[in-house]
Amino acid sequence: MNRYLFFGALVVLALVYPLLVQGIPVWERMGALVLLAAIGASAWNIVGGYAGQVSVGHAVFFGFGAYAAVVVYTHLGWPPIAGAPLGMLLSVILAAVIGVPTLRLSGHYFSMATIAVGELVRVLSSTSDFLGGAQGLGGPAMPRSVFDLSFLSATPFYYIFLAVLAFLLGLTWWIERARMGFYLRAIKDSERAARALGVSSGRYKLYAYMLSGAFTSLAGSLYLCMFGFVDPESGFGILISVKMVVMAALGGAGNLFGPLVGALILVPLEELSNSYLGGRGAGLTFVVYGAIIVIIARFLPSGLLSLFRPRPSKPAPKSEIASGHAD
Amino acid sequence: MLIEAHNVTKAFGAFKAVDDASVTVEEGDILGLIGPNGAGKSTFFNCLTGDLPVTSGRVSFAGHDVTRLPPEARARLGLARTFQVPLTFESMSVLDNATIGALLRHPNARDARARARDVLQRVGLGHVIDAPAKSLGTPGRKRLEIARALASEPKALLLDEAMAGLTPTEVRDAIELVRRIHGDGITIVIVEHLMEVIVSLAQRVVVFHQGREISRGTPREVTSDPKVIEAYLGRRKVRHA
Numbered sequence: 253m254n255r256y257l258f259f260g261a262l263v264v265l266a267l268v269y270p271l272l273v274q275g276i277p278v279w280e281r282m283g284a285l286v287l288l289a290a291i292g293a294s295a296w297n298i299v300g301g302y303a304g305q306v307s308v309g310h311a312v313f314f315g316f317g318a319y320a321a322v323v324v325y326t327h328l329g330w331p332p333i334a335g336a337p338l339g340m341l342l343s344v345i346l347a348a349v350i351g352v353p354t355l356r357l358s359g360h361y362f363s364m365a366t367i368a369v370g371e372l373v374r375v376l377s378s379t380s381d382f383l384g385g386a387q388g389l390g391g392p393a394m395p396r397s398v399f400d401l402s403f404l405s406a407t408p409f410y411y412i413f414l415a416v417l418a419f420l421l422g423l424t425w426w427i428e429r430a431r432m433g434f435y436l437r438a439i440k441d442s443e444r445a446a447r448a449l450g451v452s453s454g455r456y457k458l459y460a461y462m463l464s465g466a467f468t469s470l471a472g473s474l475y476l477c478m479f480g481f482v483d484p485e486s487g488f489g490i491l492i493s494v495k496m497v498v499m500a501a502l503g504g505a506g507n508l509f510g511p512l513v514g515a516l517i518l519v520p521l522e523e524l525s526n527s528y529l530g531g532r533g534a535g536l537t538f539v540v541y542g543a544i545i546v547i548i549a550r551f552l553p554s555g556l557l558s559l560f561r562p563r564p565s566k567p568a569p570k571s572e573i574a575s576g577h578a579d
Numbered sequence: 580m581l582i583e584a585h586n587v588t589k590a591f592g593a594f595k596a597v598d599d600a601s602v603t604v605e606e607g608d609i610l611g612l613i614g615p616n617g618a619g620k621s622t623f624f625n626c627l628t629g630d631l632p633v634t635s636g637r638v639s640f641a642g643h644d645v646t647r648l649p650p651e652a653r654a655r656l657g658l659a660r661t662f663q664v665p666l667t668f669e670s671m672s673v674l675d676n677a678t679i680g681a682l683l684r685h686p687n688a689r690d691a692r693a694r695a696r697d698v699l700q701r702v703g704l705g706h707v708i709d710a711p712a713k714s715l716g717t718p719g720r721k722r723l724e725i726a727r728a729l730a731s732e733p734k735a736l737l738l739d740e741a742m743a744g745l746t747p748t749e750v751r752d753a754i755e756l757v758r759r760i761h762g763d764g765i766t767i768v769i770v771e772h773l774m775e776v777i778v779s780l781a782q783r784v785v786v787f788h789q790g791r792e793i794s795r796g797t798p799r800e801v802t803s804d805p806k807v808i809e810a811y812l813g814r815r816k817v818r819h820a
């Protein structure tokens with residue numbers, strides 16, 4: 253079928269991309285950055301997209317992952333990637349701690365609570381000597397073994413990120429089709445109706461939040477491995493959270509490939525504007541993201557991919573289903 | 580007794596929307612719950628299902644004290660409901676709406692889908708199974724509410740004005756549907772403004788007025804009860820008294 257052919261072509265393209273841009277560091281790096289952003293946004297998508305619980309504080313998990321990776325190096329001398337499972341575990345626990353009280357809140361109140369928690373953690377991290385304070389911490393300057401994941405080009409990272417993204421999307425695809433996926437969508441549409449049908453909405457929202465937090469944390473650890481450095485702003489900064497939301501929303505929140513599409517558009521945009529505008533581009537990022545949020549909210553509430561969604565094959569017979577509106 | 584409400588009171592601030600209501604429903608019953616607008620019928624339903632916590636009193640279902648249980652736990656025990664204003668899962672197809680209900684007893688999505696299909700056929704939504712739920716009009720949505728609830732394979736079904744807004748033909752179909760559901764062994768509590776519906780379905784009727792029970796009996800008995808007639812006709816007078 254056409255759709256599978258198209259999908260297969262994309263997979264092949266993803267696999268050979270580094271070969272196509274070999275020797276052009278900017279584009280090698282770009283590929284890896286797109287995938288890393290897609291991992292973060294896809295992780296966010298589980299709770300923010302499918303379950304409709306719009307967290308604007310996912311940087312908490314990203315920062316936990318990044319700091320877990322750098323802390324095991326700084327304090328224990330381990331390779332940073334060894335901190336990834338630790339970061340994921342801590343993030344699951346943290347998600348439970350944050351989620352139990354805040355997931356009860358509806359809509360915007362949940363979003364605001366996650367912002368507050370995110371900012372609180374950012375401020376706390378900058379006062380912690382253990383985490384290197386406002387200066388942050390750096391990973392190994394010179395690779396000691398292959399496990400330090402210090403590579404001259406971005407291409408090895410590209411393939412690592414590709415594998416992680418494939419796993420995450422595969423997992424999400426499976427959830428989408430299982431009971432949990434149905435329940436998350438039901439909660440998003442009407443939590444009250446879902447509960448009346450026996451859905452333990454609190455439990456399912458929490459599962460989604462913990463899973464989402466774990467993979468966001470993994471994205472943070474991978475970030476640290478590639479960049480070798482994290483400080484409170486690059487780990488816990490609110491822009492990290494906002495980017496996840498905007499990427500997912502742009503492509504289509506609650507859509508398997510939505511976050512990837514968003515990352516494919518926004519990451520190159522940001523990289524290019526940074527390289528042309530240099531340091532002056534930093535403030536502009538906020539403006540651009542703000543503008544995108546407004547545009548999505550106004551014109552594209554279901555994201556870009558909704559423009560391509562196949563229409564239902566047979567429109568239902570109008571006379572039978574649309575009659576009797578009087579109530 | 581399948582459903583027992585003992586001295587249930589629900590207050591919003593100082594206002595008692597349900598005031599000391601005690602209602603019991605036996606397995607296999609069809610109980611009608613009637614009363615003028617604002618009598619507290621929906622609020623009482625919400626107390627039975629756990630959508631609202633009671634201010635005081637006790638609710639038990641199928642031998643369990645469920646007063647402190649959340650709605651999902653009561654649903655799992657077999658208490659299903661429809662909402663007066665349908666709460667359709669708007670982003671889903673008609674089939675997926677019913678599948679959410681079916682997943683309660685069939686955790687495997689494929690089994691639940693098959694089960695949901697059966698139920699949709701049974702309630703007369705077979706021709707719109709794959710349509711987006713948001714394309715349904717009010718009658719379709721009300722039927723979908725019933726289908727979802729039935730797909731959860733309940734012991735009891737609470738219908739909150741499931742027939743409001745239907746044409747006379749649709750009402751007749753809906754009455755038939757409720758009969759069939761009852762015939763499948765499901766206990767029913769029905770709130771309906773149309774007396775025709777209550778008279779043709781209910782064995783017993785409880786009448787609410789301003790949060791209190793004012794009458795009970797067979798449909799014939801309550802419709803000839805002067806208190807009931809006064810409640811319906813002389814509402815303004817009664818409220819000032």
Ligand SMILES: Nc1ncnc2c1ncn2[C@@H]1O[C@H](COP(=O)(O)OP(=O)(O)OP(=O)(O)O)[C@@H](O)[C@H]1O
Pocket residue numbers: 591596614615616617618619620621622623663
């Ligand atoms: N959440 C609430 N907060 C405050 N008052 C409420 C709330 N819900 C219901 N009420 C009030 O409680 C009273 C009973 O409302 P309820 O919806 O139970 O009536 P009803 O018998 O279902 O009426 P109808 O036939 O119009 O559906 C009304 O006066 C209503 O305004």
Ligand SMILES: [Mg+2]
Pocket residue numbers: 620621622663739
């Ligand atoms: Mg009502």
